Amino acid sequence: MKRIWAICSFEIKKLFIKPQSYLLMFGMPLLFTLLFGGIMGDSSTGKVTLAFIDQDHSMMSKSLYDTLQNNDLFLLKEMSHNEAATQIKDKKLIGLLEVSKGFENKFASEGQPMVTFKYSPDFTSNAMIDQIVSNAIAKMKIQSTASTVWSNYSKESWEKMYPVLDKEISTSTPSIQKVSITKNMKKQEMGNVSARSAGFSIMFVMIVMMSVTGVLLEARKTGVWYRLLSTPTSRLEVMGGYFLSFFLIGWIQFGVLMAASTLLFGVHWGNLLGVFILVTSLLLCVVGLGLFISGFVKTTEQQGAFGSVIITATCMLGGVYWPLDIVPSFMQKIAEFIPQTWAMRGFTELISRGGSVQDIVAPVSVLLAFSVVFLAIGITRVKYE
Amino acid sequence: MLEVSKVRKSFGKTEVVKGVTFSVERGEAFGLLGPNGAGKSTTISMICGLLPFNEGDITVDGYSVKNNPMEIKKRIGVVPQDIALYPTMSAMDNLLFWGKMYGLSRKNALNRAYEVLDIVGLRDRAKDKIETFSGGMKRRINIGAALMHRPQILIMDEPTVGIDPQSRNHILETVKQLNKEGMTIIYTSHYMEEVEFLCERIGIIDHGEVIAVGTKEDLINRLSGGTVIKMEIGHYNKSLVEELNTLPFVEKIVTKDDERELEIFVNSSHQALGELVSTAVKNNVEVSTIQVQEPNLETLFLQLTGRSLRD
Numbered sequence: 001m002k003r004i005w006a007i008c009s010f011e012i013k014k015l016f017i018k019p020q021s022y023l024l025m026f027g028m029p030l031l032f033t034l035l036f037g038g039i040m041g042d043s044s045t046g047k048v049t050l051a052f053i054d055q056d057h058s059m060m061s062k063s064l065y066d067t068l069q070n071n072d073l074f075l076l077k078e079m080s081h082n083e084a085a086t087q088i089k090d091k092k093l094i095g096l097l098e099v100s101k102g103f104e105n106k107f108a109s110e111g112q113p114m115v116t117f118k119y120s121p122d123f124t125s126n127a128m129i130d131q132i133v134s135n136a137i138a139k140m141k142i143q144s145t146a147s148t149v150w151s152n153y154s155k156e157s158w159e160k161m162y163p164v165l166d167k168e169i170s171t172s173t174p175s176i177q178k179v180s181i182t183k184n185m186k187k188q189e190m191g192n193v194s195a196r197s198a199g200f201s202i203m204f205v206m207i208v209m210m211s212v213t214g215v216l217l218e219a220r221k222t223g224v225w226y227r228l229l230s231t232p233t234s235r236l237e238v239m240g241g242y243f244l245s246f247f248l249i250g251w252i253q254f255g256v257l258m259a260a261s262t263l264l265f266g267v268h269w270g271n272l273l274g275v276f277i278l279v280t281s282l283l284l285c286v287v288g289l290g291l292f293i294s295g296f297v298k299t300t301e302q303q304g305a306f307g308s309v310i311i312t313a314t315c316m317l318g319g320v321y322w323p324l325d326i327v328p329s330f331m332q333k334i335a336e337f338i339p340q341t342w343a344m345r346g347f348t349e350l351i352s353r354g355g356s357v358q359d360i361v362a363p364v365s366v367l368l369a370f371s372v373v374f375l376a377i378g379i380t381r382v383k384y385e
Numbered sequence: 386m387l388e389v390s391k392v393r394k395s396f397g398k399t400e401v402v403k404g405v406t407f408s409v410e411r412g413e414a415f416g417l418l419g420p421n422g423a424g425k426s427t428t429i430s431m432i433c434g435l436l437p438f439n440e441g442d443i444t445v446d447g448y449s450v451k452n453n454p455m456e457i458k459k460r461i462g463v464v465p466q467d468i469a470l471y472p473t474m475s476a477m478d479n480l481l482f483w484g485k486m487y488g489l490s491r492k493n494a495l496n497r498a499y500e501v502l503d504i505v506g507l508r509d510r511a512k513d514k515i516e517t518f519s520g521g522m523k524r525r526i527n528i529g530a531a532l533m534h535r536p537q538i539l540i541m542d543e544p545t546v547g548i549d550p551q552s553r554n555h556i557l558e559t560v561k562q563l564n565k566e567g568m569t570i571i572y573t574s575h576y577m578e579e580v581e582f583l584c585e586r587i588g589i590i591d592h593g594e595v596i597a598v599g600t601k602e603d604l605i606n607r608l609s610g611g612t613v614i615k616m617e618i619g620h621y622n623k624s625l626v627e628e629l630n631t632l633p634f635v636e637k638i639v640t641k642d643d644e645r646e647l648e649i650f651v652n653s654s655h656q657a658l659g660e661l662v663s664t665a666v667k668n669n670v671e672v673s674t675i676q677v678q679e680p681n682l683e684t685l686f687l688q689l690t691g692r693s694l695r696d
């Protein structure tokens with residue numbers, strides 16, 4: 001035990017004696033958080049504005065307006081057709097949504113309620129808005145059908161039931177993630193900064209872990225490993241010392257980043273036990289990845305090079321730099337196989353939704369599964385002679 | 386103290402240590418002399434329990450490496466052939482770390498580190514990082530790290546490779562002093578002079594076999610009465626070498642350095658000098674120098690293997 005601690009504390013000292021470690025461990029992730037968190041802005045300032053033209057003036061068109069207002073992609077402004085046309089011309093709006101007369105009646109009859117969406121050609125997120133509007137209408141359709149069924153039994157007008165259902169559904173079911181994230185206004189404001197903060201902490205912990213796990217390669221190259229094993233220190237103690245140092249270094253880094261982001265950007269990390277469990281499983285996974293890579297390369301330089309490429313690429317795929325909802329669906333599918341995606345999900349659960357340990361069981365399990373695979377391959381590949 | 390008996394080791398299909406046997410007494414300085422690739426480092430790794438071997442046994446103080454490697458590791462200090470130190474850390478930090486790895490408490494390690502720095506003569510550089518040291522100084526700390534736990538046996542694997550004569554002398558004097566104070570030394574090298582200077586007994590190893598063991602005198606007496614005559618000639622001439630080879634007292638001729646330097650093994654040097662020179666003249670080859678060499682281990686190695694220790 002004494003020797004394990006001696007190895008561990010020596011490795012930590014060796015890292016923190018180098019000034020550049022501080023830059024890599026703390027300076028860069030905070031800077032990146034500031035840049036990316038700031039550029040993408042928090043959700044209210046980053047929204048585009050659309051005109052909402054209501055020709056129907058019915059309960060249903062009102063309901064649609066309310067439902068659509070509840071998203072973090074765009075703001076709706078009610079105005080007349082002419083007003084909207086001039087504002088679009090002046091580039092004050094990026095598009096308009098028009099609800100034509102007879103919208104509500106379409107719900108009662110078998111018809112398909114339609115909304116016209118017009119947008120300026122340079123607007124790129126139109127597909128997403130399309131999607132959001134279709135979702136909203138689909139949801140309203142279900143509610144109105146439910147209300148109609150109810151009115152057949154109760155002999156009361158369906159218009160009575162609809163608002164009740166609407167309220168019930170939007171408060172009780174977090175069926176669409178966006179709705180539930182944005183429910184709490186205070187937390188919603190911090191969405192992007194928190195996400196980038198978690199993201200860049202993950203990324204830079206990975207980068208640091210990659211170089212830290214490289215010490216095993218280095219030790220073998222310099223002969224330090226040889227000398228360690230020539231002392232009365234068992235292989236288990238040597239590995240124990242190194243592993244302990246990996247985890248402590250990872251924890252020190254994450255802890256400092258958490259504290260700094262709380263102070264600087266006001267990020268709330270949520271349930272601390274949850275964060276501890278999530279970060280520990282992430283560290284296990286990354287240490288595993290580090291050993292996995294060092295099992296296939298010859299030098300620490302190669303480890304660094306491969307490590308950076310792999311980390312950068314997987315961070316892109318895993319939603320570390322930007323939210324995953326803005327990437328195409330095939331990339332969202334790939335993301336399921338990236339550890340960072342799961343780490344980010346865990347953090348979303350903890351940070352934005354005030355989740356507790358039970359809520360991160362899924363991401364933690366997936367991370368642990370990744371760890372088992374990486375560690376198993378890494379440890380068998382690394383030669384300890 | 387140390388017994389190595391009939392140890393064999395193969396890497397894959399190639400056997401690199403072929404039944405090595407030797408023993409070292411307490412307080413003795415034993416030299417293992419052999420050319421590159423002879424199997425010196427491999428033998429040392431096996432003694433230290435770092436490399437499993439196929440056959441034979443190694444014991445230290447009655448403990449076998451196979452059953453009690455930890456007991457052996459406590460008793461020995463190894464100076465690896467490479468500089469096994471942390472370059473970004475200070476000399477002091479390195480020594481403290483290795484002291485702790487040998488099981489010293491922090492306080493003992495600290496006291497001992499200062500003693501060790503005195504032994505290797507680098508106390509004034511204690512706080513400097515290893516990467517700022519010269520090659521010779523690194524080598525000295527490399528030795529110091531193995532002295533932290535006052536080992537009974539100090540095993541050194543070519544501790545003077547690639548350093549200046551001044552550092553080399555310092556190291557040799559240090560080791561000699563440690564031996565005088567009672568430390569058992571095992572020293573490997575391909576420098577005959579180092580081994581001759583330090584060691585009472587010497588084993589000569591080549592191609593994984595110990596081809597001769599004994600004191601320096603024993604070994605030299607084994608030279609079959611022969612002497613080596615070094616002759617430098619103006620230009621190489623094949624027929625000269627052929628003719629020299631037919632002379633009755635010539636046993637072997639080894640050529641080196643653009644083949645202008647001949648090492649001629651003769652069984653008696655009495656008439657040899659004259660005949661060698663006259664043969665050269667007869668062949669129109671100019672002789673620039675000719676000298677009779679004191680018989681030494683190099684000569685023995687040449688005689689035993691037909692090669693020189695270093696190329």
Ligand SMILES: Nc1ncnc2c1ncn2[C@@H]1O[C@H](COP(=O)(O)OP(=O)(O)OP(=O)(O)O)[C@@H](O)[C@H]1O
Binds near residue numbers: 396
């Ligand atoms: N890990 C290994 N795998 C395969 N062959 C090896 C290994 N280590 C050493 N050898 C071979 O074993 C032989 C002896 O090597 P060793 O390092 O013991 O020589 P040495 O006497 O220490 O030489 P030097 O003076 O160059 O240090 C060499 O032919 C070498 O190629």
Ligand SMILES: [Mg+2]
Binds near residue numbers: 425426427542543
């Ligand atoms: Mg060697």
